[in-house]
Each structure stands twice: as C-alpha cells, then as structure tokens.
Amino acid sequence: MTDRTSFEKALAVLVGLTALVASLLATLELDAGRKGDQAALLGARLPVQIFQGIAASQLRGDFHLNTQREAGATGLQGLARLLSSFREHGALDFEDPLGRSQFAASKRLRAAALEMAAIPPASRGVDPVTTRAILATTKELAAQVRVQGQVIDRANAYSSRDGKAVFALSLVAIAAALLGLAAVFKAGPGGHIALGAGGVALALSAAWGLLALF
Amino acid sequence: MSERIEEPVLDRAESEGEDRAVAILLTLAAVVGIVLGGRASLVRSSATDDWQQALREEIKTAAARVEDVRYVYTSEAPVAFQFDEATIRAEEARRAAGRSTGTTRRVLLVEAKTLSLYAKNLAEGIQKGLATGRYRTPKGGFDAARRLADQRRRFPDLLRIDPNRAEHRGDRLSRHAALEIAATIPAGVAFLLGALAEAFRRRRRPLLLAGFAAVASAVVLGVLVEAAFA
Numbered sequence: 421m422t423d424r425t426s427f428e429k430a431l432a433v434l435v436g437l438t439a440l441v442a443s444l445l446a447t448l449e450l451d452a453g454r455k456g457d458q459a460a461l462l463g464a465r466l467p468v469q470i471f472q473g474i475a476a477s478q479l480r481g482d483f484h485l486n487t488q489r490e491a492g493a494t495g496l497q498g499l500a501r502l503l504s505s506f507r508e509h510g511a512l513d514f515e516d517p518l519g520r521s522q523f524a525a526s527k528r529l530r531a532a533a534l535e536m537a538a539i540p541p542a543s544r545g546v547d548p549v550t551t552r553a554i555l556a557t558t559k560e561l562a563a564q565v566r567v568q569g570q571v572i573d574r575a576n577a578y579s580s581r582d583g584k585a586v587f588a589l590s591l592v593a594i595a596a597a598l599l600g601l602a603a604v605f606k607a608g609p610g611g612h613i614a615l616g617a618g619g620v621a622l623a624l625s626a627a628w629g630l631l632a633l634f
Numbered sequence: 635m636s637e638r639i640e641e642p643v644l645d646r647a648e649s650e651g652e653d654r655a656v657a658i659l660l661t662l663a664a665v666v667g668i669v670l671g672g673r674a675s676l677v678r679s680s681a682t683d684d685w686q687q688a689l690r691e692e693i694k695t696a697a698a699r700v701e702d703v704r705y706v707y708t709s710e711a712p713v714a715f716q717f718d719e720a721t722i723r724a725e726e727a728r729r730a731a732g733r734s735t736g737t738t739r740r741v742l743l744v745e746a747k748t749l750s751l752y753a754k755n756l757a758e759g760i761q762k763g764l765a766t767g768r769y770r771t772p773k774g775g776f777d778a779a780r781r782l783a784d785q786r787r788r789f790p791d792l793l794r795i796d797p798n799r800a801e802h803r804g805d806r807l808s809r810h811a812a813l814e815i816a817a818t819i820p821a822g823v824a825f826l827l828g829a830l831a832e833a834f835r836r837r838r839r840p841l842l843l844a845g846f847a848a849v850a851s852a853v854v855l856g857v858l859v860e861a862a863f864a
Binding site for chain 2: 518545
C-alpha cells in the first residue's frame with residue numbers, strides 16, 4: 421500500500437474542500453435569495469395596501485364629511501332666510517316658517533349624517549380587508565410606510581448577500597476547473613501552477629462567502 | 635513460502651476494494667448532493683411562483699376593492715344622500731304647513747311638493763333599491779356600508795381571493811428549499827472525506843466509514859425534510 425505524493429494529497433484535499441465549500445455557499449445563496457425574495461414581496465405588497473388604504477379611507481371620509489357639510493348648509497340657509505324675513509318686517513310671512521322648517525331639517529340631516537358615519541362597516545357585512553381599508557387612519561398608514569421602508573432595506577441587504585454568494589460560487593467553479601486541470605497536468609510545472617491557482621480561487625471563494633455573512 | 639505470496643495478494647485485493655469504496659463514496663456524495671441541490675432549486679422556484687401569485691392577487695383584489703369603494707361613495711352615496719335631504723326637507727316643510735294658514739300654508743305645501751318631486755326624480759335616476767328601506771338608516775340617512783357590502787358580494791370569486799394564502803404557501807416552500815439545500819452539506823463533507831481517503835491511504839478505513847455515514851445522513855436528512863413538508 422503506497423501513499424500518495426504530496427501533490428496528489430494537496431489535490432485531493434482541495435477537491436474535497438471545493439465540494440464542501442460549494443455546498444456551504446449554495447446553502448448561503450439559497451437562504452439569502454429566499455429571504456431577499458420574501459422581503460421584496462412584502463415590500464411590493466405593502467405599497468398596494470397603503471395606496472388602497474389612502475384611496476378607500478379618503479373616499480369614505482370625504483363622503484361622510486360632505487354629508488355633515490350639507491346638513492350644516494341646509495341649516496345656514498334656513499337661518500339666513502329667518503334673518504332676511506325679520507328685516508322685511510313680515511312682508512313675506514311664509515319665509516319665517518320655511519326658514520324654521522329648513523333649520524329643523526338641518527338638525528335631522530345632521531343626526532342622520534352622524535348616524536351614517538358611525539355605522540361599523542363590519543356590522544353590515546363588509547369584508548375585513550375592505551373594512552380595514554376604508555377605516556385606515558393616518559397613524560396606521562404611517563406605520564405601514566415605516567414597515568415598508570424596513571422590509572425594503574432588508575430585501576436590499578439580502579440581495580447584496582445573495583450577489584456575494586453567487587460570486588463566491590463562481591470562484592468555486594473556477595477553482596474546480598483549475599483543480600481538474602491540475603489533475604490532468606499531474607505534478608509537472610503546469611500542474612503545480614493550476615493547483616496553486618485553484619487553491620487561491622478556493623480560498624478567495626471561502627473568504628467572499630464569509631464576507632457575505634457580514 | 636505460500637504465506638509470503640498470499641500476504642501481498644490479500645493486501646492488493648484489500649486495496650482494490652478500498653479504491654472501489656472511495657470511488658463509490660465520491661460518486662454517491664456527488665449524486666446525493668446534486669439530487670438534493672436540484673430538488674431545493676425546484677422547490678425554491680415554486681416558492682417564488684407562489685410569492686409572485688400573492689403579489690398579483692394583492693393588486694387584483696385591491697383594484698377591485700378601491701373601485702367598489704369609489705363607486706359606492708362617490709357615484710351612489712352622494713345622490714342617495716341628496717334624496718334623503720330632499721325627503722327630510724319636504725317632510726319638515728309639510729309639517730310647517732300643518733301649523734300655518736292661508737298663503738303661508740300654500741307656499742309651504744308647494745315647497746314640500748317641489749322637494750318631494752325632486753326626491754322622486756333623484757330616486758328614479760339612481761340604481762333601483764337605493765332609495766328603498768334596505769339602505770335607509772333609522773334616522774333617514776343612507777346606509778353606505780350596507781350598500782358597499784352588497785356591491786362587494788356581486789363577485790364572490792373575487793371576494794374569496796386571499797393573497798396571504800399564496801404568500802404563506804410560498805413561505806412554507808421557501809423553508810422547505812432552505813432545509814433541503816442544507817442537507818447537501820453532509821454530502822459535501824462526505825465528498826471531502828472521500829477525497830481525504832483517496833489521499834491518505836493509511837487512514838482510509840475511518841475516513842471511508844465517516845464518509846459513508848455522512849452521505850447516509852445527507853440522504854436521511856433529505857428524506858426527513860421531504861416527509862416533513864409532504
């Protein structure tokens with residue numbers, strides 16, 4: 421049983437290490453890639469939810485605000501009519517009761533408008549997501565914007581890690597090719613150069629992989 | 635004499651057997667690593683598909699939702715509330731007429747009639763049913779929330795879409811892929827041990843044993859991951 425030469429030993433060790441580093445880098449790349457994709461998805465879904473909340477809550481809010489304005493405007497019309505008829509000293513007798521009826525209508529309209537705004541949408545069967553959207557507050561939307569910024573930062577960080585892992589994997593592939601070349605050339609000068617270059621490429625890939633973690 | 639001859643023969647046979655074992659270990663480690671890596675890659679691709687589906691569904695449902703809200707709150711509700719306003723004003727004018735006499739009474743009745751006619755025309759101009767009892771609140775307003783719920787129920791298929799389901803499916807597949815690819819690490823270790831066994835012949839046996847154990851653990855891990863996510 422004869423042992424191998426130092427060249428063969430070095431080649432075998434480097435080939436084995438190449439396989440191990442490749443599996444470690446593949447794991448790192450897939451993990452970084454999936455976490456980056458996951459964060460990017462959330463980062464893309466959140467703006468849709470934010471815009472939906474802004475649009476839906478504003479449409480509903482504007483409607484309810486306008487109904488109260490309408491109720492107030494009717495009251496102001498009635499009041500203006502009362503004041504005008506008072507200045508005319510009873511010249512137009514119907515103006516006073518008309519103004520009072522408008523004022524009474526305004527009170528009822530205001531009560532109706534407030535009642536309308538107070539109806540919980542869920543109690544009428546509006547689905548939960550739509551309910552959340554039409555009742556979205558500025559505070560909630562601002563919180564969503566903050567979260568969106570954070571997930572985009574996370575997506576960018578993982579994307580950068582993914583890129584480094586892919587580069588490290590490319591170096592591993594180069595190392596494997598050079599080690600294959602060394603195996604063909606055997607222990608001659610060409611073999612030693614290929615072996616050395618393969619070792620350097622492998623070391624660089626491992627270093628790049630470690631760098632990707634930080 | 636015969637013992638001297640047999641020993642090298644046995645050594646050579648043993649050595650050849652170990653050479654074969656090294657070759658088998660290296661091949662097994664490579665095949666197991668490639669199979670697990672390939673499977674992880676496919677599973678990750680499925681996860682990405684599900685995540686993209688979640689985004690498409692989010693956009694689709696949000697567009698439909700905002701359109702329903704816009705339609706109810708800007709096209710229907712303001713007109714429905716104008717109907718309420720005209721109706722309430724007509725009722726109050728009629729009530730005031732009941733308390734008046736002569737010209738004042740006539741003017742108030744004309745005002746009430748005008749407002750009622752206006753309300754009637756508004757009711758005819760908007761979608762049937764909006765001016766009826768279903769959408770009236772106890773105080774005579776318009777129940778926009780009930781109307782929105784009905785509007786949303788027109789397309790139950792759309793209402794059933796939940797982007798979170800696709801996202802969670804993607805999350806699960808993504809975890810599956812991560813564990814599957816991690817199972818290639820023992821296969822990588824097995825390859826390293828096989829390469830060391832090839833280089834360092836004096837320590838071949840323990841290296842080979844450890845190598846086969848590593849490749850077996852990669853297979854077991856792969857099977858366990860598949861079973862856990864089946």
